[in-house]
Protein backbone atom coordinates (compact mmCIF):
# COMPACT_ATOMS: atom_id res chain seq x y z
CA UNK A 520 0.00 0.00 0.00
CA UNK A 521 1.44 3.40 -0.91
CA UNK A 522 1.62 5.99 1.83
CA UNK A 523 -1.21 8.46 1.59
CA UNK A 524 0.13 11.69 0.09
CA UNK A 525 0.73 14.03 2.98
CA UNK A 526 0.55 17.73 2.30
CA UNK A 527 1.95 18.34 5.78
CA UNK A 528 5.14 16.50 4.85
CA UNK A 529 5.57 18.57 1.74
CA UNK A 530 7.48 21.77 2.56
CA UNK A 531 5.85 25.08 1.85
CA UNK A 532 8.81 26.17 -0.19
CA UNK A 533 8.15 23.33 -2.60
CA UNK A 534 4.39 23.69 -2.60
CA UNK A 535 4.77 27.36 -3.48
CA UNK A 536 6.70 26.36 -6.59
CA UNK A 537 4.49 23.44 -7.52
CA UNK A 538 3.56 23.22 -11.12
CA UNK A 539 2.07 20.49 -13.22
CA UNK A 540 2.93 22.01 -16.55
CA UNK A 541 6.02 20.83 -18.39
CA UNK A 542 9.13 23.00 -18.64
CA UNK A 543 9.71 25.12 -21.72
CA UNK A 544 11.99 24.13 -24.55
CA UNK A 545 15.07 25.91 -23.19
CA UNK A 546 14.54 24.52 -19.72
CA UNK A 547 14.26 20.98 -21.04
CA UNK A 548 17.38 21.37 -23.16
CA UNK A 549 19.44 22.76 -20.25
CA UNK A 550 18.29 20.08 -17.85
CA UNK A 551 18.95 17.27 -20.31
CA UNK A 552 22.43 18.59 -21.07
CA UNK A 553 23.30 18.82 -17.39
CA UNK A 554 22.08 15.33 -16.49
CA UNK A 555 23.54 13.69 -19.59
CA UNK A 556 26.85 15.42 -18.88
CA UNK A 557 26.84 14.13 -15.32
CA UNK A 558 25.91 10.63 -16.50
CA UNK A 559 28.68 10.45 -19.08
CA UNK A 560 31.28 10.92 -16.36
CA UNK A 561 29.73 9.18 -13.38
CA UNK A 562 27.64 6.18 -14.33
CA UNK A 563 28.14 2.69 -13.01
CA UNK A 564 29.26 -0.04 -15.40
CA UNK A 565 26.52 -2.62 -15.04
CA UNK A 566 26.69 -5.63 -17.40
CA UNK A 567 23.39 -4.70 -19.07
CA UNK A 568 24.48 -1.16 -19.90
CA UNK A 569 25.49 -0.53 -23.48
CA UNK A 570 23.51 -3.35 -25.05
CA UNK A 571 20.68 -2.72 -27.48
CA UNK A 572 19.71 -6.38 -27.70
CA UNK A 573 16.00 -6.30 -26.79
CA UNK A 574 16.20 -9.68 -25.07
CA UNK A 575 19.10 -8.63 -22.83
CA UNK A 576 17.39 -5.31 -22.09
CA UNK A 577 14.11 -7.04 -21.23
CA UNK A 578 15.77 -9.63 -18.99
CA UNK A 579 17.68 -6.93 -17.10
CA UNK A 580 14.61 -4.74 -16.68
CA UNK A 581 12.49 -7.64 -15.43
CA UNK A 582 15.21 -8.61 -12.95
CA UNK A 583 15.59 -5.02 -11.77
CA UNK A 584 11.87 -4.64 -11.09
CA UNK A 585 12.10 -6.17 -7.63
CA UNK A 586 15.77 -6.96 -7.10
CA UNK A 587 18.65 -4.67 -6.16
CA UNK A 588 21.01 -3.68 -8.97
CA UNK A 589 24.04 -5.11 -7.15
CA UNK A 590 22.35 -8.51 -6.93
CA UNK A 591 21.18 -8.35 -10.54
CA UNK A 592 24.71 -7.54 -11.68
CA UNK A 593 25.86 -10.89 -10.22
CA UNK A 594 22.98 -12.93 -11.62
CA UNK A 595 22.45 -11.34 -15.02
CA UNK A 596 25.61 -12.70 -16.77
CA UNK A 597 25.06 -16.40 -15.88
CA UNK A 598 21.36 -16.11 -16.65
CA UNK A 599 22.11 -14.66 -20.08
CA UNK A 600 24.74 -17.34 -20.66
CA UNK A 601 22.06 -19.96 -19.97
CA UNK A 602 19.35 -18.20 -22.01
CA UNK A 603 21.14 -15.94 -24.50
CA UNK A 604 18.10 -15.58 -26.79
CA UNK A 605 14.32 -15.83 -26.60
CA UNK A 606 14.68 -19.05 -28.59
CA UNK A 607 16.96 -20.59 -25.97
CA UNK A 608 14.41 -19.84 -23.27
CA UNK A 609 11.42 -20.86 -25.38
CA UNK A 610 13.02 -24.24 -25.93
CA UNK A 611 13.69 -24.77 -22.22
CA UNK A 612 11.14 -26.02 -19.71
CA UNK A 613 9.46 -23.76 -17.16
CA UNK A 614 11.35 -25.73 -14.56
CA UNK A 615 14.73 -24.88 -16.12
CA UNK A 616 13.89 -21.20 -16.08
CA UNK A 617 12.80 -21.38 -12.43
CA UNK A 618 16.06 -23.09 -11.49
CA UNK A 619 18.08 -20.35 -13.22
CA UNK A 620 15.94 -17.68 -11.56
CA UNK A 621 16.17 -19.20 -8.08
CA UNK A 622 17.15 -16.66 -5.43
CA UNK A 623 16.04 -13.59 -7.40
CA UNK A 624 12.59 -13.62 -5.81
CA UNK A 625 9.14 -12.89 -7.24
CA UNK A 626 9.43 -16.07 -9.28
CA UNK A 627 6.33 -15.44 -11.35
CA UNK A 628 8.56 -13.03 -13.26
CA UNK A 629 10.51 -16.03 -14.56
CA UNK A 630 7.42 -17.74 -15.97
CA UNK A 631 6.23 -14.47 -17.51
CA UNK A 632 9.64 -14.05 -19.13
CA UNK A 633 9.35 -17.49 -20.69
CA UNK A 634 5.88 -16.68 -22.02
CA UNK A 635 7.37 -13.55 -23.55
CA UNK A 636 10.14 -15.65 -25.12
CA UNK A 637 7.49 -17.89 -26.68
CA UNK A 638 5.55 -14.87 -27.98
CA UNK A 639 8.68 -13.31 -29.48
CA UNK A 640 9.66 -16.57 -31.13
CA UNK A 641 6.17 -16.83 -32.61
CA UNK A 642 5.74 -13.26 -33.82
CA UNK A 643 9.02 -11.34 -33.48
CA UNK A 644 9.74 -8.24 -31.44
CA UNK A 645 7.35 -5.33 -31.44
CA UNK A 646 9.39 -2.14 -31.39
CA UNK A 647 6.90 0.38 -30.08
CA UNK A 648 5.48 0.87 -26.60
CA UNK A 649 1.99 -0.37 -27.43
CA UNK A 650 3.29 -3.59 -28.98
CA UNK A 651 5.74 -4.23 -26.16
CA UNK A 652 2.99 -3.73 -23.59
CA UNK A 653 1.07 -6.58 -25.19
CA UNK A 654 3.86 -9.06 -24.36
CA UNK A 655 3.07 -11.30 -21.39
CA UNK A 656 4.08 -9.77 -18.08
CA UNK A 657 5.38 -6.56 -19.65
CA UNK A 658 3.82 -3.50 -18.03
CA UNK A 659 3.92 0.15 -19.09
CA UNK A 660 7.22 0.88 -17.35
CA UNK A 661 9.10 -2.11 -18.79
CA UNK A 662 7.64 -1.52 -22.26
CA UNK A 663 8.94 2.04 -22.24
CA UNK A 664 12.34 1.06 -20.93
CA UNK A 665 12.76 -1.56 -23.66
CA UNK A 666 11.43 0.84 -26.32
CA UNK A 667 14.08 3.41 -25.40
CA UNK A 668 17.03 1.18 -24.54
CA UNK A 669 16.65 -1.40 -27.31
CA UNK A 670 14.77 0.40 -30.05
CA UNK A 671 15.90 3.99 -29.49
CA UNK A 672 12.40 5.38 -29.04
CA UNK A 673 12.46 8.83 -27.37
CA UNK A 674 10.09 7.92 -24.54
CA UNK A 675 10.42 8.31 -20.79
CA UNK A 676 9.87 5.70 -18.09
CA UNK A 677 8.97 6.52 -14.51
CA UNK A 678 10.33 4.15 -11.89
CA UNK A 679 10.68 4.98 -8.20
CA UNK A 680 13.95 6.85 -8.69
CA UNK A 681 12.74 8.85 -11.67
CA UNK A 682 9.48 9.72 -9.96
CA UNK A 683 11.39 11.06 -6.93
CA UNK A 684 13.65 13.36 -8.89
CA UNK A 685 10.86 14.64 -11.12
CA UNK A 686 8.70 15.48 -8.10
CA UNK A 687 11.57 17.24 -6.35
CA UNK A 688 13.16 19.04 -9.25
CA UNK A 689 9.88 20.35 -10.67
CA UNK A 690 8.31 21.05 -7.28
CA UNK A 691 5.36 18.79 -7.92
CA UNK A 692 2.89 17.74 -5.23
CA UNK A 693 3.61 14.19 -4.02
CA UNK A 694 0.16 13.12 -5.18
CA UNK A 695 0.83 14.17 -8.78
CA UNK A 696 -1.04 11.65 -10.97
CA UNK A 697 1.10 9.05 -12.75
CA UNK A 698 -0.15 10.31 -16.11
CA UNK A 699 1.19 13.79 -15.40
CA UNK A 700 4.56 12.36 -14.37
CA UNK A 701 4.63 10.21 -17.48
CA UNK A 702 3.88 13.25 -19.65
CA UNK A 703 6.76 15.10 -18.02
CA UNK A 704 9.12 12.14 -18.47
CA UNK A 705 8.12 11.90 -22.14
CA UNK A 706 8.69 15.61 -22.59
CA UNK A 707 12.20 15.28 -21.19
CA UNK A 708 12.96 12.24 -23.36
CA UNK A 709 11.54 13.67 -26.59
CA UNK A 710 14.47 15.83 -27.77
CA UNK A 711 16.76 12.82 -28.33
CA UNK A 712 18.13 13.13 -31.83
CA UNK A 713 19.09 9.49 -32.30
CA UNK A 714 18.65 6.05 -30.78
CA UNK A 715 21.85 6.27 -28.72
CA UNK A 716 20.71 9.51 -27.11
CA UNK A 717 17.29 8.04 -26.33
CA UNK A 718 18.96 5.12 -24.55
CA UNK A 719 21.48 7.34 -22.79
CA UNK A 720 18.75 9.60 -21.47
CA UNK A 721 16.79 6.63 -20.11
CA UNK A 722 19.87 5.34 -18.27
CA UNK A 723 20.87 8.83 -17.12
CA UNK A 724 17.46 9.67 -15.71
CA UNK A 725 17.29 6.43 -13.71
CA UNK A 726 20.88 6.71 -12.52
CA UNK A 727 20.46 10.34 -11.50
CA UNK A 728 17.54 9.45 -9.26
CA UNK A 729 19.36 6.45 -7.79
CA UNK A 730 22.70 8.13 -7.11
CA UNK A 731 22.17 11.88 -6.75
CA UNK A 732 18.56 12.65 -5.91
CA UNK A 733 18.55 9.82 -3.38
CA UNK A 734 15.56 9.11 -1.19
CA UNK A 735 17.07 9.80 2.24
CA UNK A 736 20.17 11.83 1.53
CA UNK A 737 19.99 13.68 -1.79
CA UNK A 738 23.41 14.90 -2.88
CA UNK A 739 22.27 18.43 -3.67
CA UNK A 740 25.84 19.74 -3.41
CA UNK A 741 26.91 17.49 -6.28
CA UNK A 742 23.68 17.79 -8.28
CA UNK A 743 24.05 18.96 -11.89
CA UNK A 744 20.57 20.57 -11.83
CA UNK A 745 20.64 22.12 -8.37
CA UNK A 746 20.19 25.64 -9.77
CA UNK A 747 16.52 26.48 -9.54
CA UNK A 748 15.56 23.29 -7.73
CA UNK A 749 12.78 24.10 -5.23
CA UNK A 750 13.64 21.01 -3.17
CA UNK A 751 17.34 21.76 -2.78
CA UNK A 752 18.72 20.69 0.62
CA UNK A 753 15.22 19.77 1.84
CA UNK A 754 15.37 15.98 1.36
CA UNK A 755 11.71 16.16 0.35
CA UNK A 756 9.93 12.93 1.19
CA UNK A 757 8.38 11.32 -1.87
CA UNK A 758 6.18 8.41 -0.73
CA UNK A 759 6.70 5.00 -2.26
CA UNK A 760 4.67 1.82 -2.11
CA UNK A 761 5.66 -0.13 0.98
CA UNK A 762 6.31 -3.83 0.78
CA UNK A 763 4.91 -6.06 3.49
CA UNK A 764 7.61 -7.38 5.87
CA UNK A 765 9.39 -10.35 4.29
CA UNK A 766 10.50 -12.34 7.35
CA UNK A 767 7.85 -14.85 8.38
CA UNK A 768 5.63 -14.04 5.40
CA UNK A 769 4.05 -16.47 2.94
CA UNK A 770 6.40 -14.94 0.37
CA UNK A 771 9.39 -15.96 2.47
CA UNK A 772 8.08 -19.53 2.77
CA UNK A 773 7.36 -19.67 -0.96
CA UNK A 774 10.92 -18.55 -1.66
CA UNK A 775 12.35 -21.15 0.74
CA UNK A 776 10.33 -23.94 -0.91
CA UNK A 777 11.45 -22.94 -4.40
CA UNK A 778 15.10 -22.71 -3.37
CA UNK A 779 14.97 -26.21 -1.88
CA UNK A 780 13.29 -27.61 -5.00
CA UNK A 781 15.73 -25.82 -7.32
CA UNK A 782 18.73 -27.45 -5.63
CA UNK A 783 17.16 -30.90 -5.04
CA UNK A 784 18.06 -33.84 -7.34
CA UNK A 785 15.47 -33.90 -10.12
CA UNK A 786 13.99 -30.73 -8.59
CA UNK A 787 11.58 -32.84 -6.52
CA UNK A 788 11.28 -33.65 -2.81
CA UNK A 789 8.87 -35.72 -0.79
CA UNK A 790 6.43 -33.53 1.08
CA UNK A 791 7.86 -34.84 4.35
CA UNK A 792 11.43 -33.99 3.37
CA UNK A 793 10.40 -30.56 2.17
CA UNK A 794 8.59 -29.94 5.45
CA UNK A 795 11.71 -30.84 7.40
CA UNK A 796 13.87 -28.55 5.29
CA UNK A 797 11.58 -25.53 5.23
CA UNK A 798 9.68 -25.93 8.49
CA UNK A 799 7.45 -23.21 9.87
CA UNK A 800 3.70 -23.10 10.04
CA UNK A 801 2.90 -21.57 6.69
CA UNK A 802 3.94 -24.44 4.46
CA UNK A 803 0.48 -25.49 3.27
CA UNK A 804 -0.58 -21.93 2.56
CA UNK A 805 2.61 -21.29 0.62
CA UNK A 806 2.20 -24.53 -1.36
CA UNK A 807 -1.35 -23.62 -2.35
CA UNK A 808 -0.12 -20.24 -3.60
CA UNK A 809 2.78 -21.83 -5.51
CA UNK A 810 0.44 -24.33 -7.19
CA UNK A 811 -1.97 -21.56 -8.10
CA UNK A 812 0.88 -19.64 -9.76
CA UNK A 813 2.25 -22.69 -11.59
CA UNK A 814 5.54 -22.50 -9.72
CA UNK A 815 5.31 -25.94 -8.06
CA UNK A 816 2.94 -28.90 -7.92
CA UNK A 817 2.28 -31.98 -5.83
CA UNK A 818 1.69 -35.56 -6.96
CA UNK A 819 1.63 -38.74 -4.84
CA UNK A 820 3.26 -37.16 -1.83
CA UNK A 821 6.07 -35.58 -3.86
CA UNK A 822 6.52 -31.86 -4.50
CA UNK A 823 7.92 -30.88 -7.91
CA UNK A 824 9.30 -27.59 -9.17
CA UNK A 825 7.22 -25.96 -11.91
CA UNK A 826 3.71 -26.50 -13.19
CA UNK A 827 2.21 -29.97 -13.76
CA UNK A 828 2.08 -31.50 -17.22
CA UNK A 829 4.25 -30.90 -20.26
CA UNK A 830 5.78 -27.47 -20.55
CA UNK A 831 4.30 -25.15 -23.18
CA UNK A 832 6.40 -25.13 -26.34
CA UNK A 833 6.25 -23.72 -29.81
CA UNK A 834 5.67 -26.21 -32.56
CA UNK A 835 7.48 -23.84 -34.88
CA UNK A 836 10.78 -24.04 -33.00
CA UNK A 837 13.06 -26.26 -34.98
CA UNK A 838 15.77 -28.60 -33.73
Ligand code: SF4
Pocket residue numbers: 684687688731732733737738739742743744745746748749750751752753754
Ligand atom coordinates in the same frame (compact mmCIF):
# COMPACT_ATOMS: atom_id res chain seq x y z
S1 SF4 B 1 19.09 19.80 -5.94
FE1 SF4 B 1 18.81 18.08 -4.57
S2 SF4 B 1 16.58 17.77 -4.47
FE2 SF4 B 1 17.01 19.05 -6.26
S3 SF4 B 1 17.15 17.57 -7.99
FE3 SF4 B 1 19.24 17.95 -7.19
S4 SF4 B 1 19.58 16.29 -5.70
FE4 SF4 B 1 17.36 16.40 -6.09
